[in-house]
Amino acid sequence: MSREQLIEMALNNKKHSDAGTQEYVDNIVKIPAINYYDREIWQKEVDLIFKRTPLVLGVSKEIPNPGDYKSIDVLGIPVLILRDSKGDLRAYLNACRHRGAPLVENGVGNKKRFSCPYHGWTYDEKGSLIGISSQQDFGDLDKSCNSLVSLPILEKAGIIWVILTADSKVDMEKFLFGYDGLLEMFNLSDWHVFDTRILKGPNWKVAYDGYLDLYHLPVLHSETFGKDFSNQANPYEWGPHQRVSSPSMVISSSEGEDLIPDYNTINDWPLEHLMGGVWTIFPNVSIASFMGGGRSILLSQLMPGESPDESYTTQYYLMENKPTKKQEEEARKQFDFLEYVVEVEDYKTGIRLQKGLKTGMIKDVLFGKNEGAGQSFHGWVDKIINTSDEDLPDLYKD
Numbered sequence: 001m002s003r004e005q006l007i008e009m010a011l012n013n014k015k016h017s018d019a020g021t022q023e024y025v026d027n028i029v030k031i032p033a034i035n036y037y038d039r040e041i042w043q044k045e046v047d048l049i050f051k052r053t054p055l056v057l058g059v060s061k062e063i064p065n066p067g068d069y070k071s072i073d074v075l076g077i078p079v080l081i082l083r084d085s086k087g088d089l090r091a092y093l094n095a096c097r098h099r100g101a102p103l104v105e106n107g108v109g110n111k112k113r114f115s116c117p118y119h120g121w122t123y124d125e126k127g128s129l130i131g132i133s134s135q136q137d138f139g140d141l142d143k144s145c146n147s148l149v150s151l152p153i154l155e156k157a158g159i160i161w162v163i164l165t166a167d168s169k170v171d172m173e174k175f176l177f178g179y180d181g182l183l184e185m186f187n188l189s190d191w192h193v194f195d196t197r198i199l200k201g202p203n204w205k206v207a208y209d210g211y212l213d214l215y216h217l218p219v220l221h222s223e224t225f226g227k228d229f230s231n232q233a234n235p236y237e238w239g240p241h242q243r244v245s246s247p248s249m250v251i252s253s254s255e256g257e258d259l260i261p262d263y264n265t266i267n268d269w270p271l272e273h274l275m276g277g278v279w280t281i282f283p284n285v286s287i288a289s290f291m292g293g294g295r296s297i298l299l300s301q302l303m304p305g306e307s308p309d310e311s312y313t314t315q316y317y318l319m320e321n322k323p324t325k326k327q328e329e330e331a332r333k334q335f336d337f338l339e340y341v342v343e344v345e346d347y348k349t350g351i352r353l354q355k356g357l358k359t360g361m362i363k364d365v366l367f368g369k370n371e372g373a374g375q376s377f378h379g380w381v382d383k384i385i386n387t388s389d390e391d392l393p394d395l396y397k398d
């Protein structure tokens with residue numbers, strides 16, 4: 001089914017490529033410039049989008065074995081993700097029920113149980129409190145009422161989603177609108193995590209706009225990779241998640257050469273030829289394929305920073321196979337290149353454009369008929385912000 005969808009999209013791209021067109025939306029849309037710098041609006045986005053929406057917090061391969069855990073702070077919330085002895089993932093607030101101390105420092109590791117470094121209370125993989133230090137002195141306490149606070153978690157397609165609200169009613173599978181079936185085709189659960197890096201960037205929406213935008217490629221990236229790229233894009237949507245794919249017929253061979261594919265043989269195409277473009281996961285992830293050191297993927301996960309003016313992006317460089325020494329060198333070069341493109345071309349431009357917007361002298365920014373992906377993204381941002389907690393689960397219905 002998913003492969004059929006990929007073929008359908010490739011044929012639609014070809015149709016546009018032959019006609020020299022792309023998918024258009026009806027109108028040019030104006031977005032208030034204040035949406036990119038106003039503190040109140042930004043705070044709403046953090047509270048009502050980031051803290052209520054399933055967020056990608058990692059990939060399965062970071063914690064592949066029973067007992068593996070990953071501990072991170074997300075928007076100031078300490079989160080502990082662990083793989084239990086059955087192989088299922090669980091997520092908890094990394095805060096002891098005695099007086100809130102974190103059970104583990106941020107990072108990855110492997111543990112069967114978690115003993116709090118403050119007074120030594122102990123929890124098992126199910127988050128149950130199983131030991132109170134010197135309980136005869138502490139007093140009677142019902143342990144079963146003092147488990148770790150559990151957070152909703154979902155693992156699909158080798159990707160880990162968590163909701164930062166303990167009692168969220170959002171159905172995470174529904175939130176994916178079947179998009180996970182396509183992400184599954186990347187086969188990420190088997191891929192090797194080669195390296196990760198963190199980059200500082202502009203307002204999270206400025207950055208995300210850029211991931212959805214192929215219009216800028218031949219201009220902003222003319223000095224690096226964009227010169228020969230088309231500025232056209234066909235967006236495909238699954239709820240708020242979008243793939244943007246060039247109508248261009250050129251695809252890369254596994255040796256990295258450009259090929260004009262034969263569409264008569266499309267049913268036999270290798271998967272990587274069907275997976276091009278940028279795959280975004282709302283509200284903050286983009287995935288794109290490369291060939292540095294063998295088949296590889298850059299998964300970028302954006303998080304708002306401390307103010308509307310900043311965000312942080314964790315870049316994961318994932319490889320189909322563990323690289324040999326020589327491939328490692330190529331992969332490193334490719335990763336350096338991608339970091340450069342994002343940091344020095346995309347994010348530097350983003351940080352500078354915010355200055356212009358913050359003057360307040362430009363009231364609106366514009367998204368053209370060829371920028372339907374950006375229009376749709378801002379539509380979802382508005383929709384979610386204006387939806388109450390009770391009605392939120394209903395947004396994610398087909």
Ligand code: FES
Nearest residue numbers: 096098099116119
């Ligand atoms: S805060 Fe954890 S045991 Fe006291």
Ligand SMILES: [Fe+2]
Nearest residue numbers: 210216221346
């Ligand atoms: Fe870019």
